Amino acid sequence: MKKIILALSAVAFISACSQKTSTPAAQSNDIATNEVAAIETDGIKIENPRVRVPMGGTDKTAAYVTIHNSTDKAVVIVGGENDLSKRTELHTHEKSADGMMQMRKVDSFEVPAGGDLVLEPMGKHIMMFEIKPGLKEGDVAKITLNTADGKKIKFEAPLVVDPGQPAAMGEMKGMKNSGH
Numbered sequence: 320m321k322k323i324i325l326a327l328s329a330v331a332f333i334s335a336c337s338q339k340t341s342t343p344a345a346q347s348n349d350i351a352t353n354e355v356a357a358i359e360t361d362g363i364k365i366e367n368p369r370v371r372v373p374m375g376g377t378d379k380t381a382a383y384v385t386i387h388n389s390t391d392k393a394v395v396i397v398g399g400e401n402d403l404s405k406r407t408e409l410h411t412h413e414k415s416a417d418g419m420m421q422m423r424k425v426d427s428f429e430v431p432a433g434g435d436l437v438l439e440p441m442g443k444h445i446m447m448f449e450i451k452p453g454l455k456e457g458d459v460a461k462i463t464l465n466t467a468d469g470k471k472i473k474f475e476a477p478l479v480v481d482p483g484q485p486a487a488m489g490e491m492k493g494m495k496n497s498g499h
């Protein structure tokens with residue numbers, strides 16, 4: 320079975336901090352640094368992983384990433400863990416009956432066959448509860464996502480003050496600091 324090990328260079332992480340658009344794939348073959356994210360699941364590629372630096376006084380935050388699935392089978396993510404917080408949950412961000420945007424815990428995310436799962440501010444995200452105190456920009460979270468068929472998707476995500484906004488939400492500037 321073919322194993323794909325994806326290496327994300329430090330350069331890729333820096334660009335993830337400052338740039339909202341895609342990280343050039345060409346950087347993924349630079350394994351000269353230690354900033355390596357190993358992907359154990361065949362056909363899965365991690366792009367633009369990042370974690371929001373926790374807002375002052377809170378012990379929770381969220382992680383975002385784009386996951387590409389180049390296989391012909393959907394990959395279902397059923398949970399995960401990380402080294403900076405005690406609990407990791409899968410959350411969506413949806414409009415409730417009264418019109419407010421609310422986070423909601425879900426049992427799974429699907430990465431469609433030949434498609435992407437985009438986790439982003441104001442959308443689906445990886446919720447991190449009971450985080451370590453004192454985290455700051457530049458710290459790195461080691462995140463593992465578990466798939467329904469027992470595989471693990473592992474990657475490292477740098478902490479950033481501004482994890483960006485989805486393009487479709489660009490005009491909703493007032494909601495930029497909603498936290499998730």
Ligand SMILES: [Cu+2]
Nearest residue numbers: 410422446499
């Ligand atoms: Cu959340």
